[in-house]
């Protein structure tokens with residue numbers, strides 16, 4: 001059987017810090033990132049691609065709010081915003097990738113799937129919403145929305161002040177259509193799926209599928225998908241070429257190889273920041289726990305240079 005790799009494109013693979021977020025910028029960054037995948041195709045890998053949606057869904061939420069305030073267009077819930085972002089970003093990746101394949105004379109089908117990801121209604125994360133989304137409101141506006149919609153708000157810590165909606169971030173437990181994703185990928189089709197961590201849904205007590213007003217971590221959802229489709233390798237593309245120890249300290253050093261035990265030790269010692277590197281490390285560990293051979297964290301445009309990237313495996317010998 002051919003090797004199967006799942007590539008998770010981080011926010012930075014699509015949109016770099018400090019950029020405005022125009023579609024030209026996103027298309028340019030995406031093409032640069034996708035050029036890196038050509039060597040995997042040339043080595044005969046089948047591919048599944050997932051992606052983040054942080055800046056994009058943030059903008060969708062702001063447009064939502066502006067539409068409500070200017071034109072009275074009803075606000076759409078989080079699941080619809082994520083679905084919109086999967087369609088938009090997925091299409092963009094698909095078109096850029098088709099052009100990269102044409103340039104390299106590679107014949108392959110590419111398909112983008114709008115993907116639901118299931119969470120558990122009794123996940124403890126529902127008790128403690130942490131993920132800040134959407135615009136900053138005044139105290140009065142926040143209170144009105146709390147009454148009208150039951151949204152939960154937290155005060156901004158930055159000196160600009162104001163209030164922001166917070167939603168839970170429960171663990172993904174199932175990716176819909178995982179069998180379809182696997183069989184398409186094994187037939188040689190490149191599948192783009194589970195964008196932005198997936199459209200969050202849960203089953204209620206009557207087994208009805210309902211939308212959840214939550215945000216699912218894209219690295220964890222990607223790792224779950226990678227394990228479920230039996231991927232051999234799981235790549236997280238972000239804006240650092242390696243995982244560092246003592247990050248941003250005088251003793252900072254990068255690591256190229258990590259085994260499972262050491263990675264857990266460093267995670268427990270707080271070497272990886274919550275909200276950025278720690279969820280990526282957990283996603284990498286989850287993948288190899290579930291039988292994956294290798295997880296790699298690297299910079300989005302450096303994947304095809306194998307000397308870059310931190311490789312995490314169960315045991316590292318070499």
Ligand code: ADP
Nearest residue numbers: 010011012238240243244247271272273276277
């Ligand atoms: P993305 O948006 O691409 O998914 P994030 O911004 O969430 O990525 O996470 C990548 C960031 O993690 C890096 O830019 C870096 O600042 C931060 N980071 C925190 N701890 C570490 C560490 N130990 N080694 C490397 N990067 C780290």
Ligand code: MG
Nearest residue numbers: 010011012276
């Ligand atoms: Mg980021």
